[in-house]
Amino acid sequence: GENVEQHPSTLSVQEGDSAVIKCTYSDSASNYFPWYKQELGKGPQLIIDIRSNVGEKKDQRIAVTLNKTAKHFSLHITETQPEDSAVYFCAANRKTSYDKVIFGPGTSLSVIP
């Protein structure tokens, strides 16, 4: 069945360094790839998304890249800050129906001051 893998499961970086989280997906028909940030005790919040008609998208310190041929997409956070510490989920849509997405298992990011 359709699957989204995510690596690493945990990531620690020094404040100011960059963090990269990588995901792969199995459904070649997927064309929408959102990223969510989940802070402790809260629900996931969308931070950036990318559609298959572009290879890269940036929003201030956050960027996402997409390689449709390899079925890879990645989240890049530059100049990390302590408030970036959270669990990050990638996801890919299921073209079978209705805005449904499959989520990766998550990456717990810790930014060390």
Added chain:
Amino acid sequence: NAGVTQTPKFRILKIGQSMTLQCTQDMNHNYMYWYRQDPGMGLKLIYYSVGAGITDKGEVPNGYNVSRSTTEDFPLRLELAAPSQTSVYFCASSYGGTRIEQPQHFGDGTRLSIL
């Protein structure tokens, strides 16, 4: 706007009890979803709805039921609670109804323990 509101935030149930997790959204979204989140497992779709009166199963529907009588509300019912249903439950909504996928908006979850 409040967005997606879930109640209760926490609940402890005994095995075999039943309860309803409430979810309401004020964004006039067509699509609504229920997920469960287990440690290290990401989010698994339980049920979803594309509009009032329409519901369908997700990946892990067993032991749950839903209804969608209004656009705003999408309650999740647990009958005969089992320890395997201990989890954090998230409700989400999205605009839907277009050919372009729309992001989902999540509530803050209900933490449920079955003892």
